[in-house]
Amino acid sequence: MSGRVAIVGGGISGLSAAYYLVKAGIHPVLYEREPRLGGVILTERLEGCVLEAGPDSFLAAKPQALELIRELGLESGVIASNDHLRVTYVVKNGRLVALPDGLMLMVPTRLRPLILSRLLGWPTKLRMGWEWFRRPRAEPAPDRSVAEFIRDHYGQEAVDYLAEPLLAGVYGGDPERLSVSSVLTRFAELEAQYGSLTRGVLAERKKARRAGRAQPLFQTLKDGLGQLISALEAAIAGRCE
Ligand SMILES: Cc1cc2nc3c(=O)[nH]c(=O)nc-3n(C[C@H](O)[C@H](O)[C@H](O)COP(=O)(O)OP(=O)(O)OC[C@H]3O[C@@H](n4cnc5c(N)ncnc54)[C@H](O)[C@@H]3O)c2cc1C
Incomplete structure (x- = not known):
C-alpha cells in the first residue's frame, strides 16, 4: 500500500x-x-x-x-x-424489576422464570411461547433494525424492556438504528436456519454441550x-x- x-x-x-x-x-x-x-x-x-x-x-x-x-x-x-449468579435489573414503571432467568440476551430459553416474571405482560409471554413454532423463511431476510427484528419475534415489550436496556449497555445505541446483521449476527443466522430464535438458541446450546464447548454469556x-x-x-x- x-x-x-x-x-x-x-x-x-x-x-x-x-x-x-x-x-x-x-x-x-x-x-x-x-x-x-x-x-x-x-x-x-x-x-x-x-x-x-x-x-x-x-x-x-x-x-x-x-x-x-x-x-x-x-x-x-x-x-x-457467572451466569447463574448474575441478576440484571430494568426499571419498569419507576421500579427495578429483575430480568427473568434463562435469557440469552433477549431470547427466552426457560419457561418457568418467564411465566413468573413481572417484567413482561401475558400477551408478550404467550407470544414468546408461540415463537417456538416459527419456521425458517422461504426467502433470505433483508437486513433490519434490531428493534424490527425483536418486535417481529417477540413483540414491542421485548424491545422496550429487553433489547433496549441490554443493547444500550453493550453498544450505547438505539435498537431502532442498530443493524441486526452487524449487532446480532448470530441471531440473524439462527433465524435463517431455525425460524425460531428460542429453538435455535436451545439447539445450538445442546450441540455445544455435547461437544464439551458450552460457553458463558x-x-x-x-x-x-x-x-x-x-x-x-x-x-x-x-x-x-
Ligand atoms: C458505559 C459503557 C459500558 C459499555 N459496556 C460494554 C460492555 O460491557 N461490553 C461491550 O462489548 N461493549 C460495551 N460498551 C460499548 C463499547 O465500550 C464500545 O462499543 C467500544 O468501547 C467503543 O470503542 P471505540 O474505540 O469505537 O470508541 P471510544 O472508546 O469512544 O473511543 C473513541 C476515541 O476517539 C477519541 N476521539 C474522538 N474524536 C476524536 C478526534 N476528533 N480526534 C482525536 N481523537 C478523537 C476519543 O477521545 C476516544 O479516545 C459500553 C459502552 C459504554 C459507554
Whole structure:
C-alpha cells in the first residue's frame, strides 16, 4: 500500500486497527485527543478491587475479542461471567424489576422464570411461547433494525424492556438504528436456519454441550479490560506514531 494511514481515535477500535495494520507491515499515525488511550475502556484499582469505569466484558459468542486477547498473550487472564449468579435489573414503571432467568440476551430459553416474571405482560409471554413454532423463511431476510427484528419475534415489550436496556449497555445505541446483521449476527443466522430464535438458541446450546464447548454469556480479563489497552499500546509502540 502506498501513502500513509491515519487513525482518528485511540479507543479499542482505533487501537485494534493500528495493531492489525502494524501486523500487516503498515505503520499508521494514531490521533487521540485525550492524554490517555483506551476511550471508554478504563480500569481502575481501588483497595485491591478491579473497577471498570465503562465496558466490563465482551460477548463470548463473538470470537474476535478473544482472538485478539490470545494474540496478545493475555489468554490466561480470561475469566467467564457467572451466569447463574448474575441478576440484571430494568426499571419498569419507576421500579427495578429483575430480568427473568434463562435469557440469552433477549431470547427466552426457560419457561418457568418467564411465566413468573413481572417484567413482561401475558400477551408478550404467550407470544414468546408461540415463537417456538416459527419456521425458517422461504426467502433470505433483508437486513433490519434490531428493534424490527425483536418486535417481529417477540413483540414491542421485548424491545422496550429487553433489547433496549441490554443493547444500550453493550453498544450505547438505539435498537431502532442498530443493524441486526452487524449487532446480532448470530441471531440473524439462527433465524435463517431455525425460524425460531428460542429453538435455535436451545439447539445450538445442546450441540455445544455435547461437544464439551458450552460457553458463558460474557468473558473478560481478570485484571480488567484496561489490560487489553495496555497490551495493544505495547504491541504497537515504536511502530505507530
Ligand atoms: C458505559 C459503557 C459500558 C459499555 N459496556 C460494554 C460492555 O460491557 N461490553 C461491550 O462489548 N461493549 C460495551 N460498551 C460499548 C463499547 O465500550 C464500545 O462499543 C467500544 O468501547 C467503543 O470503542 P471505540 O474505540 O469505537 O470508541 P471510544 O472508546 O469512544 O473511543 C473513541 C476515541 O476517539 C477519541 N476521539 C474522538 N474524536 C476524536 C478526534 N476528533 N480526534 C482525536 N481523537 C478523537 C476519543 O477521545 C476516544 O479516545 C459500553 C459502552 C459504554 C459507554
